[in-house]
Amino acid sequence: MIKLSGFFFVLLFSVQIAVAQDQQFVYDNKVYLPEIRTVQCYNTQKEQSLPVIALNSNELLYFSFDNLNGGSKIYSYTIEQCTSDWKPSRLSPLDYLQGMSEDRITAYKYSFGTLQQYTNYSLTLPNQQIKPKISGNYLLKVYENGNPQKPVVSQRFYVVDKQVTIGVNITASPQVNLRRTHQKVDFTISHSNPIQNPTLDLKAVVMQNGIPQTASWNKTPTFIRPGSLVYNDVNNNDFPGGNEFRKFDMRSFRYKAENVKEIIRDTINKVILFTDLNGNAAKFTNQFDENGSFFIRNSEGRDPNTDSDYARVYFTLNSAVPNTAGDAYVLGRFNNYIPNEASKLVYDAATKRFHTSIQLKQGLYDYKYVWLDKQADKTDLTVFEGSFFETENTYQVYVYYRKPGSRWEELIGFVNVNTTKR
Template identity: 40%
Template sequence: MLKRFLSSTIICVLSWTTSMANNPVQTASHIRTVQLHKKGWSMSQPIINLYPSEQLTLSFDDFAYESKNYQYRIIHCTSDWEESNLMQTEYIDGFMPNSVDDYQYSFNTTFDYIHYQLDFPNEDIKLKLSGNYIIKIFELGREDEPVLIRPFYVTESMVSILPRIKFTSNSNFRGSMQEVNFTILHPNFRINNPREELKVVLQQNGRWDNQIDNLKPLFIRNEELDYTYNRENLFDGGNEYRWLDIRSTRFAPEHVSEISFFDPHYHFTLFPDKLMGRKPYFYREDFNGRYYVDVKENRDPVIEADYVYVHFRLPVQAPFVDGHIYVTGGLNDWQLNSNNRMEYNFNTHMYELTLLLKQGFYNYQYHFLEQGHTKAEVERFEGSFVQTENDYIIYVYYRSVGDNYERLIGVNISNSIKHSLSK
């Protein structure tokens, strides 16, 4: 069955080019469950300090029967994810490419896969500069055909970032949007022309499509830069993420209507999801879109967690002609493409999608992308509430006239509830 599945799947190996269009995530179809995080902290963002040096862990599954000679290369990028005009020796201490040698075969699973893991920086390479980076994985001799690309960040922590996440003062969006103001303090870091030398990027949870990257300081004081807007820094509050528990193939948890076994694979059919936009806000603790791999019937989820088919269903009376619906979250790196786009079933009057997921606990949402747009709409199916708990990441980049690359001089991760969301 696995052979038939792989042969019927168009295995599109995606090449990395010099322009990422602010979204460098790419994955070949035979690569699954790619995770990149701080070593020992699986739910963290892929952000590390340059000094003191920290490590990241990259892991992924390859649907294959035999191991491959995978190599990796790390590339320094601009804040827009274009390759920097730097020599490798300027930002790496060591030689590349290097091998990915840590791998294990899956055990007692219906899908055969090989789990790879890499910790870096390591004894082979050290990072010398801050900024945006990508790591790409490829087979030996096929560097121009990477099987996966993932971004990560290295910060110098030269400035302090003080966030203020609040109800917006704009009355038109007061019930549905969150205002992200902040101040940058730089008493020990000289910035001569902050409007030209600095670039700030704001992200909500892990989303790429709605990030804000064009803010300039409104007020410049002595060693203090103030970013207090009332429109340009607004994010849809959205809603708490829906959850999916597929850790057990024996017992159906809440939201799962049926677990079926069609030899040799498992299928999880979910109850039709409800439209949350028409309901009042209700706090539900979530992971802000992230997920973790786990299995109840076995001991080692890394290689004993199986892959199962999950059938999503969203009731809609008639199909939309002005755009598409996507199931999104950390389960697909918040991508909006054909792999997670739902199709309308005229017989059931529902949008439907089947995803192949590794056993674990997942967050997800339904987003609508209008034709001709790049930013997805969350309110149509999830609702948008100012009370919603979200994580916000603020990246501060610096480049003076004489610099030949952008330094990442500060990063702040803030939670809308923990940072006193208030009127």
């Protein structure tokens, strides 16, 4: 009887482990395994551009990631059409895909001459196997051994079928108390085909620097005119200008480049950055940045994807602890601007500094420090960085349209505008 009970205990324990290993995809940019690093996804026309391509065009998306465990794995992928607010559209793959519904990632290379061994996997979309045939939001899903219950990476991207023209105007905030700190985005959608009920059938989303967490929804036009819809409500699309991104350069481990204080090469590479100061100053200082992007580079190697090594990068912020209860994080496109344990800073009361370390691949990186207010459950970009209307930012406008009787939302317009290069 005792042996039988032990058998059932082991069986139950094994079932629990199997269940724990199975996960569900979320409709967001996410890495599901700790050994997966350096996810990149962009339009091949410009490195680290936003993952937006035109429907039925020659434009391609490049997608890649590293597995720090090395070796070779069997990874499959598929894409799923989503609603404008990133929920399943419930369409059949036959409705939105040409070719196959899933395929394997066959392009992979092993790292060369690096302390950290890894395997780099990549693919381009659309390809001969998988091609979207309607516009909209899409989620790329990568999973292991052909099992969607074993997710590896999920990545958002956009397919646009341009049917409207979007004009954008960016100014300082019209609200007097925000005029020195905020940027106001007004836009007009010009259309040649009639849109009978724009309040119900049309949605426009405005983002700052392609950061999903900044999305501002526009469902009702301020003015409806023949052939155009005007969105210039005083209280909408008013964004904190923030400050220019901080940055560091570790393309080489032989010499110390921008913002690098010390390089230690031992069993692992260590890169210690100079201590950052609180940027919430009274005066704006202009500085060139890449609006949060990162670029994988290696000064001594030929192929940055396989010759670039990894390093433990040490961040230090000299700043007082904010008055509200919360935690500090270091964020950028390299970690999808997600505040989690991997991006959290620890406060050292003895030195009165925040610090953390993150394992990153060689290259150039933009980053910012943010404060997550626990009570408000909201990140504040201004506590450590300040906010100025002069800050150079890019803004994106996405226009979605559901035709009367249609079962999905089309992405019929997209524009990317820089505050200084309009």
